[in-house]
Amino acid sequence: MSRKIGDVILDLQNISLRFGGVKALTDISFDIREHEVRAIIGPNGAGKSSMLNVINGVYHPQEGKIFYRGEERRKMEPHMAASTGIARTFQNIALFKGMSVLDNIMTGRNLKMKTNILLQALWLGPAQKEEIEHRRKVEEIIDFLEIQHIRKTPVGRLPYGLQKRVDLGRALAMEPQILLLDEPMAGMNVEEKQDMCRFILDVNDQFGTTIVLIEHDMGVVMDISDRVVVLDYGKKIGDGVPDEVRSNPEVIKAYLGAGH
Amino acid sequence: MGFFVETLIGGLMAGMLYSLVALGFVLIFKASGVFNFAQGAMVLFAALAMARFSEWANIALGGDSLFLANLIAFLGAGVVMFIVAWIIERLVLRNLVNQEGATLLMATLGIAYVLEGVGQTIFGGQIYTIDVGMPKDPVIMFESLFEGGIMINKEDFIAALIAAVLVGVLTLFFQKTPTGRALRAVADDHQAAQSIGIPLNRTWVIVWCVAGIVALVAGIIWGSKLGVQFSLATVALRALPVVILGGLTSVPGAIIGGLIIGVGEKLSEVYLGPYVGGGIEIWFAYALALVFLLFRPQGLFGEKIINRV
């Protein structure tokens, strides 16, 4: 592996999140280093997705601080997180059902498109030029993910595995610094999982994108991630390289239940 | 002060009637997720049926007993509303399961047109009266408290009472009876309810029928006050702010929302209206509901929406 893990890019300190009386996250701290693959694991309802939602601004934690590249981040809406370079995919695919694969991925370029609405209405030179320029970039992503044959298909008609790939493509179109992946391999068969693993590692390798990954398949997690953080009932119970986590008694207890 | 209280009470009474129409919306929305724009047309239809049946029954009985004629008319109109509910379920709802909200909304607008057309074709398009023997004379109350006392329309008072009783009965029906439980289950999750053996189609007929009865009562009250005519169908538009204020899924919300809107309308018309040329009550109700929505998007008693991704 040619990539080099860099400094801490995102530092989460003492994050607590509540919905009414329900505690989703309690006092969680961990950091994410540049260019690494960081996995978040834990049983169902452990608060993994909530953690991602906190990172990209969908949820606002009641307590705790988030440092992004050393600077404290203010309360932030998702589109602001996106403009600082945080992209994500979704556990339950959240594609734009009424649009084609191409258009879905093109929306990912939105932040980088600058022509105003009047030029777009008239389809004048700059608007058209910009459209073509971004189309070229999107076609690269389509090639990368090997979905050329379905570029004009409405995403609603695609099988599950391909939809997951388009979801990844849309996030990649943002050329993110940090890519959050929420169970990218859930519900896939072995071949699809292998493909997805390859894409994730390629993204990490070729573009140097930092990856935060939620995944249930332990084999995959232990294989591809550099460091793993383990959550259970909204609390952090383990953190470290895969081997450390694997031998952590508390993690074993959480996964296998008490008494083992 | 006496005048203020009088306006306030007038508002509460009018609000009770709004609640009644709003209740129809809420019932149907809860059970089938349909935002029923035809509720106003149902009020008109029911009132037309009531007015004409009572007229015909009175003639058939030789004008002896107005009470009996009204009773027959009420039962007859109830049966008519049941048939309406059944036909709507059969021909429309059943074929539109799982469609989007906007499509269903449009379908109910279509139903509204049909009901207005059919109602006026069968029962006639003139202005009719409903006389259920409501006392029309005002009474003066609380003379000891306020100078000159407070004038209250007995008719309004009785109407509010009927509305309150109806609301109570419906609440009991929803909370305590097996059918009510089934309706709530369907409201919660169509598929889950179906999977435990609750017949979806039958519950829809029941709930549209109940909404039809509610429309009938509303129609009788509004009709005996204002006469039965085409404009009754627009009552629905007056009641919409009530629904969004109270939350689309909440029965108590419909009641309290109705009261707030009723009072707000009356007070605004009396105290604000003269400065801006009058006639502001209808949009004021909407504005009130809107301002409220900006702070609580789910309405007064609606369930809080949490985005899960």
Next chain:
Amino acid sequence: MIYRENGQFKTTYAADQQIFTIAQDKWFVLGLIAFAFIGVPMLADEYMFRAILIPFLILSLAALGVNLLVGYCGQITLGAGAFMAIGAYAAYNFMIRVDGVPLVAALLLGGATTAALGIIFGIPSLRVRGLYLAVATLAAQFFCDWAFLRLGWFTNYSPSGSVSISNLSAFGWAIDSPVEKYLFCLLFLVAFAFFAKNLTRASIGRQWMAIRDMDVAAEVIGIRPMWAKLSAFAVSSFFIGVAGALWGFVHLGSWEPAAFSVDRSFQLLFMVIIGGLGSIMGSFFGAAFIVIMPIFLNQALPALGSLFGIAISTAGVAHAEFIIFGSLIVFFLIVEPHGLARLWAIAKEKLRLWPFPH
């Protein structure tokens, strides 16, 4: 001439991003536009222009506007009639209060005013969605109904808000006869349809659709919901406002607030739903359906009645119209919830394979 795309290879992205990627489509639509400009004025009579063609053009324009908001951005509105009223009265005020303002400028300014107010009336969409929003937009409707009736300044203190405009002319061209009015409206419609198509295939259109399909995901990839929604309200209101101004100036000549009542709002929403949400073509289909249907029923019902020896009264016809119109709407929604545009697309799909369907 067979409907085929064989042999039409695209070698640049620009070619692939054209409005009509199939050459036959392009020629068909261009031919249709040419026919509308040249053929129709030669064929149609005055009644056709007044009762069908001019209303169809203007309501198509309004339906386009509604479709941008409802079909593309997913924000249901029941206040389109009010936006037409704002456009009409704003243009009227520019006309009578600003000396020597050209007609086209007044119409566009009317649209711009509507766009500005559309943004204000669109603010609730940032907090509430779906049916709550639909009801919230009714507030705009009732407020405008009231304002144009009661606040004299808007209507130059004319009783009951009734105003009139006469002697229309643009660029030295007097727009008097029905044919001229038709052509004037047609010019507007063609231009605006072109703008609408461009917007929907550009970045802004994708933002609208993203918000419509999955608003949380849209926000996560960096679309600002406020900008997307309010821009949709603004553009849509602009279209509807210009349509309203045309409706008042060109079609009616003199009008009062009742011309833009809540019924008009419902009618416009019907058009886009029957025509097809999220389809430019669908807006035209819907408008045609809603304009022609009542006229057809009005003619056909008494004729049908006399055929069976029944005399149907005027009121009877009105009621029957209600019933048939309502039933047709329900029927269409059940048979094809995606509207006439979907039927059109299916027909094209079939035609592409014809005569070898397998």
